[in-house]
Amino acid sequence: MTIRNKYLHIKIDIQKIIFILSIIIYLLIGIKYLNRGVFTDEEDNFAVGSLLLKGFVLYKDIFTHHFPFAYYWTSLVFLFKNNSIFIARLSVLLFQLFTMIIVAIETQYFLAVSITAITWILLRNFVGGQMLLYHTFAAFSLMVIYIIGYKILIDGNVTGKYLIIISIFSFIAILSTPLSVYTVIIVYTSVIIKLYESNLPNSKNKIILFLSSIFILFLIFIIYLIIGKTFLDFINEAIVFNTTIYSKYSSFYHYQSSRNIMVILDNITSFLQLRENFWYNINLMRPINVNYGWVDQWIFTGFLYRVSFIILSFKKIIEKKYIAAISIIFIGSSLLVIGKWGFHGQPIILNGIFTSALIIQSGIDQPVESKIIMRLMNYFIMSAIIFALVWLNIRLVKALYDNLDSPSYQKLYIQDIRRSTKIKKYVCNDPNVKLIYYPGGYIYYFFTGIKPFSKYLAMWPWMAEVGQDEVINKLKAQNDAKTIVVIKKISVWGYNTQDYLKPLSDYIKQNYIFVEDGIYLSPSLSRECKISR
Structure with a gap:
């Protein structure tokens, strides 16, 4: 060599x-x-x-x-x-x-x-x-x-x-x-x-x-x-x-x-x-x-x-x-x-x-x-x-x-876990309940284990163009379904949910039972799961 x-x-x-x-x-x-x-x-x-x-x-x-x-x-x-x-x-x-x-x-x-x-x-x-x-x-x-x-x-x-x-x-x-x-x-x-x-x-x-x-x-x-x-x-x-x-x-x-x-x-x-x-x-x-x-x-x-x-x-x-x-x-x-x-x-x-x-x-x-x-x-x-x-x-x-401490996932998601617990409180462990969480509540489907009501897990402004009417029509067709709905008032890339989700919000307000903090229950779920608000 x-x-x-x-x-x-x-x-x-x-x-x-x-x-x-x-x-x-x-x-x-x-x-x-x-x-x-x-x-x-x-x-x-x-x-x-x-x-x-x-x-x-x-x-x-x-x-x-x-x-x-x-x-x-x-x-x-x-x-x-x-x-x-x-x-x-x-x-x-x-x-x-x-x-x-x-x-x-x-x-x-x-x-x-x-x-x-x-x-x-x-x-x-x-x-x-x-x-x-x-x-x-x-x-x-x-x-x-x-x-x-x-x-x-x-x-x-x-x-x-x-x-x-x-x-x-x-x-x-x-x-x-x-x-x-x-x-x-x-x-x-x-x-x-x-x-x-x-x-x-x-x-x-x-x-x-x-x-x-x-x-x-x-x-x-x-x-x-x-x-x-x-x-x-x-x-x-x-x-x-x-x-x-x-x-x-x-x-x-x-x-x-x-x-x-x-x-x-x-x-x-x-x-x-x-x-x-x-x-x-x-x-x-x-x-x-x-x-x-x-x-x-x-x-x-x-x-x-x-x-x-x-x-x-x-x-x-x-x-x-x-x-x-x-x-x-x-x-x-x-x-x-x-x-x-x-x-x-x-x-x-x-x-x-x-x-x-x-x-x-x-x-x-x-x-x-x-x-x-x-x-x-x-x-x-x-x-x-x-x-x-x-x-x-x-x-x-x-x-x-400077940021050595690594939080646990429980601390990282503490607010989401607490909100998920609150959501689960309103379904009384009924496996037939479905969840709607808009505009984007992916983590709540994950933490609660509640299945989505529709194929639209989120309803961002771009999704609303094709999905909002479909969700409303499905809610009307299944008006006896046990459903929990959460609609947050936020702005998504400059689009306010109060504006672009108004048709869906109006339907929910007219036909669902308000609970708290943007949470609504379908009449059938509200009757079955009677708990103190």
Whole structure:
């Protein structure tokens, strides 16, 4: 073994040790801060996941415009540990860990994975990454296909295992959020071009394997929907509804493909939105908190993620890895379609961090015979990125240390548990009672165990366009049903429930018995369950 090869082996062994230590740290910090924060979309997953185990059918018995992966995952977790929020969140931590281990083993980017793991585990509590959210699954699945795709484009080694892994995690990413499809298409296109370019004897077979594997996965999913007689429901709720109705309300989601393609191109010409001034806050001591998007609007976060894609792309141009260069910048642009900050922005945040780490990894792995100007440029870029990541991690450690105490889930949900107890008081343990809790009471279906009256567990403004009249008509048709109704007076994205839920509220007030604090009982339930108010 030459001295150089011996040096390379030692360097890889050191990186493996760092990787193992980072995994241990990831687990320890992840579990310590697992009980942080609550969010409606996670509560939606809890409620729907528990209902699926009771025989409810997604999209048929439960209306949702979200794609199904997070629901199925939650249901599977609850199957092993009934309605355990701790285990549900732990499963997310393990999913994240599993994907990182796959990437590290398959690519040998042990140092890059280690840097990403440490930075993410410190950051994730400030962007909802500790919760069971669809964007978390999408972020890590897209990380797998991005990095393994990058490995293929750089090394030219296209194995069948790589192609299968990309297909599986592309499937998970799209079933987590459909806006992942643009990143998936970019990765697929890049890898297929690389296969054609390689001109190897088995290239065509690998392309067939690549395309057929993801086709089979989606075919199985479609057959599953058809057998369950929910295919049309899925199309109407998760695709048509998002395109025609939800897009009118949400500033985060735009499902029209033609528009999103233009957004991707605009993101490229704007250097991944670096024209916006959000990213240029240079205050080293900027406070870190969990407010939506706050932590991302900083030169050490939002700016770093974006400029890392640009730097890595330019590095690949210099190295004449043109397919990789184009792929990197298009992937960064497509991730911004999913979201640019907050929990929506987890894909760009996680993959931006990994891209920063890849720059460090490639700089360290750079051959010593490289030109002096290239080495100096690499050292300068590496130093700047290392400083940014080290400072970010120092600030994150301080922010977490200032909030060391981790509340129990009983304390975290204390108000919801108390209200659930109050709701259960009015149903007298009757299993036939149904619950309506609007505009969004997912957690109360979960904590009370009371089944929903209709397929609409929530009635947000966008859902009211299609669901409010349906619920009213069902109440009229089943006027003797034992039902408890809660309608809260709140504002949802500027829409007051007193206004957009007025038809339903008026019907309830005229036909139901007022109890307290927005709680109403149907006449049949009020007669049967006579307790002191």
